[in-house]
Amino acid sequence: MGEIKRANTVKRIDSFGGHHMKFNKKETDQLAVQIRKNILRAIASKGSGHVGGSLSIADTLAVLYQNIMNIDPSDPKKEDRDYIVMSKGHCGPAMYAVLAAKGFFKEEVLDTLNQNNTILPSHTDRNKTPGVDVTTGSLGQGASLASGVAFADKINGNSAHTFLILGDGELDEGQVWESMLFTAHQNLVNLVTIVDVNGKQLDGTTDKVCSLGNIEKKFEAFGYHVISVANGNDTEKVYMALQEAVQEKGKPPVVILHTVKGAGVTTYERMENCHSTTVKKEDLPMFYKELEER
Ligand SMILES: Cc1ncc(C[n+]2csc(CCOP(=O)(O)OP(=O)(O)O)c2C)c(N)n1
Secondary structure, X not given: OHHHOXXXXXXXXXXXXXXXXXXXXXXXXXXXXXXXXXXXXXXXXXXXXXXXHHHHOHHHHHHHHHHHOOOOOOOOOOOOXXXXXXXXXXHHHHHHHHHHHOOOOOHHHHHHOOOOOOOOOOOOOOOOOOOOOOOOOOOOHHHHHHHHHHHHHHHHOOOOOEEEEEEOHHHHOXXXXXXXXXXXXXXOOOEEEEEEEOOEEOOEEHHHHHOOOOHHHHHHHOOOXXXXXXXXXXXXXXXXXXXXXXXXXXXXXXXXXXXOOOOOOHHHHHOOOOOOEEOOHHHHHHHHHHHHHO
């Protein structure tokens, strides 16, 4: 964990994008389209992968990287950066898609997804990819890691935010609820939790596998400031929610996004199970066309 440590008392000045930048929906939607194309391209290079949960979180990643996060593609380790923890680490392709679109590395690298000696392993790994700060893949662990990063920042007086992305299926992990107890107990308002509620997990709907009940009420009961977004694939709605979250000073914020698994590509939206599936190279032009038109 040594490298995760930051210097003490790094203070954010006015460079924090989201607070001062006007939201440009067209630009953000264009980035979301590019992210989706990159996800499909990367997975097609391997033949199959985690399509559904990568596509459902694409709009949020566009908003975070375009409008909210303090990051610098030319200096991925800059000291006062915000951290992002893709706790549903199987959605590595979504992270690589946005990082490539933002220039952390060349888009051609996407074609090496999950191959030998790649810098883009199936699940996110902080030792391999520029822009990835936390290694994930074992569901639930990212939640504790994110709480730890935010706690360290609080102790050290750093004003950066940590953005934690959880899947709804991932909420079946007990470790998530332990980290929530801790986050509320330490009042980590610098930790912005985001839950991608696409209603499906690996082998069925979350209702069928292990019902979560009312996710909003559960977070509220744990002491969170709950922001629920009915259409979590609308960049403007997501932006407004994240703005509220980063400005929240009373309780740890959580943004609960109701999304569609496979969002943006009809073939995957309609598929009963698009969690991990094939993407054929020959279908890419058709998918790209749909993305540009929608
Ligand atoms: C501890 C652990 N158990 C099981 C798995 C296998 N697994 C990978 S993805 C997944 C489903 C996750 O569903 P969700 O969090 O809703 O992700 P999304 O639908 O957004 O892709 C499971 C069970 C895992 N990676 N880690």
